[in-house]
Amino acid sequence: MIYGKYSHTENMEMFRTLSRREKRSELVLFILFIIYILFNIRTPYYLASYVDTVGGYIVVIGLFILLCKSVSVWAVAALGAVAMIIFVQRSRVSTGTAAMSMFLPGEVQKNEYFSNINDQPVTLEEEMVQKMAPFQGHIADDGTYKPILNDTHDAVRI
Numbered sequence: 001m002i003y004g005k006y007s008h009t010e011n012m013e014m015f016r017t018l019s020r021r022e023k024r025s026e027l028v029l030f031i032l033f034i035i036y037i038l039f040n041i042r043t044p045y046y047l048a049s050y051v052d053t054v055g056g057y058i059v060v061i062g063l064f065i066l067l068c069k070s071v072s073v074w075a076v077a078a079l080g081a082v083a084m085i086i087f088v089q090r091s092r093v094s095t096g097t098a099a100m101s102m103f104l105p106g107e108v109q110k111n112e113y114f115s116n117i118n119d120q121p122v123t124l125e126e127e128m129v130q131k132m133a134p135f136q137g138h139i140a141d142d143g144t145y146k147p148i149l150n151d152t153h154d155a156v157r158i
Contacts, residue, residue, distance in 0.1 A: 026076050033079040037086055048094035051087070060084050 035041075043051070050056050067080045092098040105113070 048091035051091040
């Protein structure tokens with residue numbers, strides 16, 4: 001009977017290959033990936049804080065490339081890819097980045113919200129100022145008077 005793309009005998013051949021003495025490390029890695037994926041193992045915060053950065057993502061991708069080059073069975077590499085994606089997601093949960101991206105509003109939502117709050121109607125004073133005729137004439141007029149200092153009550157200039 002054929003399940004998907006590979007037959008039962010091809011799957012058994014893959015497990016026979018993994019059970020050989022020189023492939024035991026790949027079998028152990030395969031089992032560790034399955035355990036990590038199936039059980040909800042939390043990533044410690046001190047490790048997650050390093051992984052949940054751009055540099056951490058680059059390191060995880062580099063580890064995946066190294067894994068693909070070093071294993072001979074495609075199933076170990078595929079399971080490793082799934083495990084690394086889950087590892088990054090669990091790191092985001094440990095640091096709180098996943099919750100922030102889900103529940104905090106983005107810039108577009110904040111700008112829309114604040115523009116709705118600041119949308120105030122034009123007041124009567126603003127309407128009247130707009131309807132006023134523009135000022136015609138001279139504002140600064142040279143006067144013929146000179147100011148005179150009033151009684152200083154014996155105060156002295158400093």
